[in-house]
Amino acid sequence: MKIGIIGTGYVGLTTGTCLAELGHDVTCVDNDPKKLEKLQAGKSPIFEPGLEELMAKNSQAGRLTFTADIKPVIAASEVIFICVNTPPKKDGHADLKYVEHVAREIAEGINGEYKVIVDKSTVPVKTAEKVYETIKRYSRPDAQFDVVSNPEFLKEGTAVQDTLEPDRIVIGVDSKRAEAVMLACYQPLIDKTHAPVKITSVKSAELIKHGANTFLATKISFANLIAQTCEAVGADALEVLEAIGLDERIGSQFLKPGIGFGGSCFPKDIAAYKKTLEVLDLNPDFIEAIEALNEEARNRFIHKIEKELWVLDGKRIAVLGLTFKPNTDDIRNAPALTIIKKLQLDGAKIITYDPQGMGNAQQELSDIEYATDPYDAIKSAEALVICTEWDEFKKLDLDKIKSLMATPIIFDGRNIFNPKQMAEKGIKYFGVGR
Ligand SMILES: NC(=O)c1ccc[n+]([C@@H]2O[C@H](COP(=O)([O-])OP(=O)(O)OC[C@H]3O[C@@H](n4cnc5c(N)ncnc54)[C@H](O)[C@@H]3O)[C@@H](O)[C@H]2O)c1
Structure with a gap:
């Protein structure tokens, strides 16, 4: 599958690299030029055991690329993972401005083809609703898409292992079409590891992550x-x-x-x-x-x-x-x-x-x-x-x-x-x- 990853921090870079390792064609987007320079030179901007080796392997195989240009990635990808940071505001609320910004960029890049937009960043319950409304508001009238929640449970320090051998995969979907796309995306991992898959509503998936932490x-x-x-x-x-x-x-x-x-x-x-x-x-x-x-x-x-x-x-x-x-x-x-x-x-x-x-x-x-x-x-x-x-x-x-x-x-x-x-x-x- 053609997959776009937006945000290449601990979560985005690990997810993108591991999805490439599973055979998908992955393009990662980041708007930090320093980070991108390193990534394009084959260097990981973060220390994460095993990650750089896996990046090299999949880049050489032509399955993993890095870019700052989000629009063509949105147009070409069937599944787009939002992996940007969601830092705390001073009052404790999650600051969702990066998620909103990406949602608007996705809206502008969306073409006539069906897309699954995956919220992998950790966000408060009901954020997916807002992402859906935002994309709907700023995209062309015939845009076809679903927003799903697929929380990430990796631990820094064992991120690659956690991603390739997960305890569970949580997929929060409110549409059968999006569920089928997400299952196809994770099928190579499910076949390999037999990891339990929990299909839930979008809101439940959002709450699972905050509840677990x-x-x-x-x-x-x-x-x-x-x-x-x-x-x-x-x-x-x-x-x-x-x-x-x-x-x-x-x-x-x-x-x-x-x-x-x-x-x-x-x-x-x-x-x-x-x-x-x-x-x-x-x-x-x-x-x-x-x-x-x-x-x-x-x-x-x-x-x-x-x-x-x-x-x-x-x-x-x-x-x-x-x-x-x-x-x-x-x-x-x-x-x-x-x-x-x-x-x-x-x-x-x-x-x-x-x-x-x-x-x-x-x-x-x-x-x-x-x-x-x-x-x-x-x-x-x-x-x-x-x-x-x-x-x-x-x-x-x-x-x-x-x-x-x-x-x-x-x-x-x-x-x-x-x-x-x-x-x-x-x-x-x-x-x-x-
Ligand atoms: N770090 C973890 O262990 C971990 C585990 C599970 C879930 N999460 C959640 O995943 C999310 C990401 O966490 P992280 O630690 O990877 O964050 P991070 O800060 O390491 O990475 C975020 C990346 O997003 C990029 N970015 C921001 N706005 C962008 C935009 N508009 N376009 C392109 N790139 C953009 C940043 O440049 C940065 O590289 C957070 O919501 C976090 O809570 C983190």
Whole structure:
């Protein structure tokens, strides 16, 4: 099938590349000239394991191309995926101006042939209705099209694998014609993986995405509530949560205490869902509690550092990990940024290392030193703060850490180390909920 992808970020580039891998003829559109230059040179603008190799393979096979020119892509494609960003507005509503802009461009490019317009960006329920109205308003009178919702569940860091081996494929359609086109689009993947396909109404599909992210964020905030309780009574949150998670009805994933969730999705998606509840005159207290616990997790961690180090002014603090989670270069809403900025306000001198996030961090952070490796960051530090659980950090030599640091104190925001082992090594150690 001929497929157009509008927006080549984490979602668009992965979706486009994987659909090409499945045999489709894919053209990706982006309006960021810098990004496009890289893509056309065969380079991925983002760090995502396996993506660049797959891009090269499919570009060479002639199934994957990149352009800034949207009109011919709309005219030539049977299926057009909208994958643009939907950032939060200041009040928490999702900002849908990029989606609206693309809808207008699609309207202008649409010809006499039937098109399926797929909303893959995460959007509030009833957005597809607005996309439909917009395209209808600005397109030629004989335009034939349907708008469907096909939410994306990939995780940064395993985006290619998640796309090629999905847990489920959700297709929200209100027309049989669009359903048949979408099933044809995903048929090679369904044949290969036997992934469950959920055909729903458009509105249900839109809600599935906000519901899934809210539930995952709930598990993290719940784990942080247990961590607070454990710290208050001297229990171990990891023991408590591990045993809770062994209940099949609950499951252990995302039941980990730490410095809270960040990234480009959870904070904005649950804020947008809260706004949906408010607009519908429904009670948003549940979401507010998740958000409050998340903020508290970060603040309590900062407070632990401030309490132990007392005066931070002039102190050299090493921060390991900048990205919101491992195996990505994405630092959007990463807890590390909030923590670093607060420690800098207190006068601390920060030296940091992250395997992939330092390039992006340069646009966000100032007055900071970037180290060449973890040990280089730790050298002469009066405290080590761990913000991201990269595997590389889990394997660090504790004796070497101790000998390099001015004073061996570790604040482990991701519980990657064992408190008992730290005590044996003579390192003062603060985990979360332990
Ligand atoms: N990142 C994730 O892990 C993830 C997972 C699932 C869903 N989502 C959702 O998918 C959507 C995209 O997320 P992302 O992380 O890929 O965003 P992103 O910011 O990485 O990428 C968006 C891309 O769209 C491009 N763009 C914006 N307006 C455009 C236009 N008019 N024409 C052409 N290109 C345009 C931007 O230049 C950018 O390259 C969001 O709604 C997000 O919530 C993200």
